[in-house]
Amino acid sequence: MAMVGLFWITEDAVYVGAEPVGTASGVRLTEGGVETLGEGNGAFWRWDEVQGIAVGDLVVRSAGRRLVSMAIDSLVVLVTGDGEFPPAFTVHVEAADDIVAVSALPAVSGGIYLQVERELSGIVLDRLADGGASVGDLLSWRREQADDSTPRREEREALLRKWSGE
Known part of the structure; x- marks a missing residue:
């Protein structure tokens, strides 16, 4: 898997957010359509039935604020030994x-997502x-990668700009 923006990209599917495990909920995008999981x-829904996909409740920060937030969270875990999972966000799928x-x-x-990656x-x-883009574009990129590591920020932004048509 590789993470680019809000997308967790495997060789055969793209997830909005992390790939859900077990009974966890999530949204999987395939070349055939959109599937809710959990x-x-x-x-x-087939792609021709989907009218929109939107996300809400995301934690978004600038690069500097994201770094500070993560440092504080790490310090709290180090001092108290108590950590929390990041909060879930909502994916809205509109069909018919x-x-x-x-x-x-x-x-x-x-x-915590970067604002530019969230927007793109x-x-x-x-x-x-x-229908202006295809899940196949994201999957093709992933299949061409030698490993499944997440690209650096600059490459992630460039990929999102390419896929967004900018």
Whole structure:
């Protein structure tokens, strides 16, 4: 897997947020469509049925503020030994006359996204929903990588700009 913006990209699927494990909820994007995962979710829509995908409740900071937040969190864990999972965010899938809201866990370390990556990821989700981009583009990039590591920030932003059409 590799993380780019809000996307957790494997060789055969793209997840909005972290890939859910067990009964955890999440959203999987495939070349065939959009699938909600987790206990009580289990819905699927073909891309031609999807009218929109949006995210809410994300923790977003500038690069400097993100670094400070993560340092403080690390210090609290070091001193107290008590840590928490980052808060989940919401993925809204709009299809036909229905909007389904699903919780997803952040894929990024500390659960704090950079503002630019959040904005560009939103544009990519819009383009996927309106047919202006394909999940195949993200999967092709992942399959071409020698390993499954997450690229550096500059490369992530460049990929998101490419996929968003900027």
